[in-house]
Amino acid sequence: MPAELGELKVRDVTIRLHRAGRGCKILFLHGAGGVPQWLPFFDALAERYEVLVPEHPGFGGSDDPPWIRSMPDLAMFYLDLVEEAGLDRIHLIGNSLGGWLAAEILIRDRSRFNSLVQLAPAGIRVKGVPCGDNFIWGPEEAVSNLYHDQSLADRILALTPDEEQVDLMLKNRFTVAKLGWQPRWFNPDLEKWLHRVKLPALIVWGDGDKIVPPANAALWRERLPDARLVMVERCGHLPHVEQASLVARHILDFLEGVE
Amino acid sequence: MQLVSFHLMPYRPLDLEEAAKHRSPWVVLPNRLYDPVKGAEEYARHIDALVYAEELGFDAIGVNEHHQTAYGLMPAPNLIASALIQRTKTIKIAILGRALPLVNNPIYIAEEFAMLDVMSKGRIIAGFVRGIGSEYHSSGVNPYFSHERFHEAHDLIIRAWTEPGPFAFDGEHFSLRYVNLWPRPYQSPHPPV
Numbered sequence: 001m002p003a004e005l006g007e008l009k010v011r012d013v014t015i016r017l018h019r020a021g022r023g024c025k026i027l028f029l030h031g032a033g034g035v036p037q038w039l040p041f042f043d044a045l046a047e048r049y050e051v052l053v054p055e056h057p058g059f060g061g062s063d064d065p066p067w068i069r070s071m072p073d074l075a076m077f078y079l080d081l082v083e084e085a086g087l088d089r090i091h092l093i094g095n096s097l098g099g100w101l102a103a104e105i106l107i108r109d110r111s112r113f114n115s116l117v118q119l120a121p122a123g124i125r126v127k128g129v130p131c132g133d134n135f136i137w138g139p140e141e142a143v144s145n146l147y148h149d150q151s152l153a154d155r156i157l158a159l160t161p162d163e164e165q166v167d168l169m170l171k172n173r174f175t176v177a178k179l180g181w182q183p184r185w186f187n188p189d190l191e192k193w194l195h196r197v198k199l200p201a202l203i204v205w206g207d208g209d210k211i212v213p214p215a216n217a218a219l220w221r222e223r224l225p226d227a228r229l230v231m232v233e234r235c236g237h238l239p240h241v242e243q244a245s246l247v248a249r250h251i252l253d254f255l256e257g258v259e
Numbered sequence: 260m261q262l263v264s265f266h267l268m269p270y271r272p273l274d275l276e277e278a279a280k281h282r283s284p285w286v287v288l289p290n291r292l293y294d295p296v297k298g299a300e301e302y303a304r305h306i307d308a309l310v311y312a313e314e315l316g317f318d319a320i321g322v323n324e325h326h327q328t329a330y331g332l333m334p335a336p337n338l339i340a341s342a343l344i345q346r347t348k349t350i351k352i353a354i355l356g357r358a359l360p361l362v363n364n365p366i367y368i369a370e371e372f373a374m375l376d377v378m379s380k381g382r383i384i385a386g387f388v389r390g391i392g393s394e395y396h397s398s399g400v401n402p403y404f405s406h407e408r409f410h411e412a413h414d415l416i417i418r419a420w421t422e423p424g425p426f427a428f429d430g431e432h433f434s435l436r437y438v439n440l441w442p443r444p445y446q447s448p449h450p451p452v
Contacts (some may be wrong), residue, residue: 136286136396178403181395 002235003038003046008054010081015062018053021046024114024259025087028052029078031096031238032134032176034059034168041240044248049091049255052083056101058175060168069177071123072185075104082112091255095119095240096212097180100187107193115258116201117251118220118227119239120212122185124194129215135177148208148236185212194223201227202254204247206235263311263353265321267307267331268339273294273299278329285328285393292329297324301332306339310346319384324358326390327397337371344379352379356386359416360408361398365433366440368412369419373444385452389415408432420449 003020018038026049028042035055045051055062057077068074078101082090090113093100099121107114122131134142144153161169201224205217214231221229230250232239239247273284274292279352281288322339325331333339340352352375357368376383391411395402411430415438418428424439444450 136282174403177401181401181403182399184399 003042003053008081008085010077010084010181013057013063013065013077015057015081016055016060018042018055019051021048021050022050024089024091024255025049025086026091026255027053027054027082027087028057029054029092029094029098029101030059031098032172032180034172036165036168039241039244041244041248043163045251047248048252052087056098056175058178060129060220064171064175069178071100071104074101075108078105079109088112089114091115091117092095093117093119093251094121096237097185099123100185100190102213103194103197104187106197106199107190110197110199113199115255116197116199116224116227117254118201118203118224119247120126120205120209120237121203121216122212123181123187124191124216124219124223125183125186126213126215126219129213131213132211133184134211135181135184145210145239147242148206148234149242151202152242176244191219191223192243194220195225197224199226200258202251203227203229204232204239204250205229206232206237206239207244208235209237211237261318263319263321263355264309264317265353265355266305267323267325268301268333270298270329270332271301273329283393284330285325286396288327288329298332305332306346308341309339309343313347313350313405317350319353320347321353321355323355324388324390326361326394328393337375340375340383341378344375344382347382349382351382352386353382355384356388358388358390358394359412360389360405361394361400362412363433364435365412365440366417366419366435366438369416369440370442371441372416372450373420375424376444376446376450377405377442379445381450383444383446383450385450387416387452393448404408404432417449420444 002080003018006017007014008017026045035053042051057068058064092102092113099118103123132145140157143156147153203220205214207214217229221227232243235243278284312320320343322333322336323334326334336354338352343352372385389405411432415428415433419438419440425437428435428438
């Protein structure tokens with residue numbers, strides 16, 4: 001199913017929006033890597049839902065407004081976005097930095113959202129279990145540590161990005177540093193408000209996640225008021241990429257239960 | 260032309276073979292490779308060498324800031340500058356420099372430079388730097404905001420040195436209700452930067 005690529009303007013910020021499918025709306029919030037391509041995972045969801053995949057401000061083809069300086073700023077931007085775009089009854093899915101963002105949004109205002117799916121979210125910490133430090137890793141190490149299956153990493157590393165892709169990767173990296181450098185990958189004020197996410201939630205975590213340790217999964221389940229957890233075997237930090245069909249099936253089953 | 264005798268105080272007893280097994284001599288090199296007894300000898304010899312620059316006729320001695328590395332053992336260059344002040348008479352002492360974005364209150368840098376300037380009766384040259392990339396790993400400060408923090412800290416320090424206090428400073432990164440430096444710098448309007 002071909003995705004449609006468009007733009008969305010919210011106040012002074014224009015962002016890029018990928019969309020496909022028809023039905024109730026799924027809003028997918030991407031992680032640190034942005035949306036370099038449309039994924040088979042999105043297609044699987046788009047068979048039953050309208051899937052909206054925006055590129056966050058500061059990422060990919062979206063504007064990079066100087067006034068977005070933190071994850072709370074980005075969360076407020078998205079509350080503006082769903083209101084201005086008239087989105088309602090949204091199923092929110094976030095991965096990694098996008099999962100952190102999802103939680104920052106929902107603790108502020110969950111009124112336009114129906115459910116939450118967290119795919120290895122960042123945003124809170126387990127003391128004594130630090131996240132992998134993708135900022136200190138070399139480029140090859142960073143790709144390799146994303147995946148459990150190293151043949152996937154090897155295939156990605158075999159590709160040579162062109163100049164435009166390198167520019168986009170740098171743009172993403174600047175924004176990721178802005179949002180996630182310190183404290184590394186979490187907001188100390190987030191965890192204590194997670195009880196406000198009074199929505200059915202599904203947490204999905206790869207048992208081989210080298211970025212956000214699986215130890216975080218239990219803490220998310222404890223803090224979110226209505227969450228269940230699925231651990232995915234032989235899977236790294238991107239469950240929706242590495243185990244796409246399995247994770248899509250879990251999500252579709254979960255969403256069916258919600259509706 | 261002016262000549263500065265400058266070095267970074269490397270840790271010379273480093274086991275290079277062992278060090279090569281690690282990602283970098285910065286930030287992640289295990290500090291079990293540092294021996295404080297050998298380190299004491301290193302400081303003594305490095306400081307002797309820098310002090311000797313006065314006798315040799317150099318215009319200034321240079322010291323420098325780096326963190327968590329065998330490459331340079333002056334995380335607090337002002338401490339070395341303070342020792343040098345006590346052992347020299349006329350030579351300038353150039354701190355090249357303090358990394359402004361790494362601190363959460365740049366007033367402390369303004370104060371330390373002012374102290375050194377008064378203690379040395381105006382022999383201080385103040386250097387302001389941002390620090391290299393690894394400094395943002397060892398301090399945790401977000402490098403995205405490094406330029407902003409540098410310029411704001413620079414303006415705050417210059418104002419603290421030159422404007423009558425107390426005054427309030429309203430920055431994006433540094434916001435201080437009271438800026439009122441005791442001591443003020445010895446040189447007027449302030450140490451050369």
